[in-house]
Amino acid sequence: MEAKFCLTCGHELETRDIGGTPRRACPACSFVFWGDYSIGVGALVERDGKILLVRRAQEPGKGYWTNPGGYAEQLERIDETVRREVLEECGIEAIVTGVAALRDLPRNVHNLYVAFTMEYVGGEPVPDNVEVDGAGFFSLEEMESMNVAGFTRWLIDVAQRGSSAGLLIDSQPIVPLEGHGLFRK
Structure with missing residues (x-):
């Protein structure tokens, strides 16, 4: 879908060359439509050597077991998104x-997906029966006979057999940066 009107002033957009790329831009103000993007997040929660999975109750992926996750809201940090999604989907x-x-x-809508390692704090897996209709902690052996989505299998392999700890949350940066979610090696 192509943007037709300015999100700032409502004027009809035109196509202009901006940095060598044709972009929809407003001739009346400084607005440039940079494209459609979405940010998805997923959780890799382990408890007693087992990984938390949920079974999708809706498309896309209905019937597949996946790691819990979802999409970031406009004013929500992605680390807050993944906590909320895990709690909402399976308690x-x-x-x-x-x-x-x-x-x-x-x-068409460029998607960036961030998979987080998470420490289990509490609760028992209970599906929300809206987005997911099954939830539980499963071993690799149990997953062999389950309908686990390919991407989820890849994420579990990365989390369990990766050669590094990934990017860790920086809870005490050298400079306070209010509202930022910071991760570092």
Whole structure:
């Protein structure tokens, strides 16, 4: 879908060359439509050697077991998004410890997916029966006979067999940066 009107002043947009790329821009103000993007997040929560999975009750992926996750809201930090999604989908409280993996999927709406390692805090897995209809902690052996999505299998492999700890949350940066979610090696 192409942007037709300015989100700032409502004027009809025109196509202009901006930095060598044709972009929709407003001739009446400084607004430039840079494209459509979405940010997805996913949780890798481990308890007693087992990984938290949920079974999708809706498309996309209906019937597949995946790690819990969802999409970031406009004014929500992504580490807060993943905590909220895990709690909403299956009643598990967990805290972010690091970034395990990124997936970049350029398409009509460019999607960036951030997979977080999370520390289990509490709760028993109970599906919300809206987005997911099953939830539990499962071993690798149990997953072999389950309908686990390919991307989720990849994430679990990265989390359990990766050669680094990934990016860790920086809770005490050298400069206070209010409202930032900071992760570092």
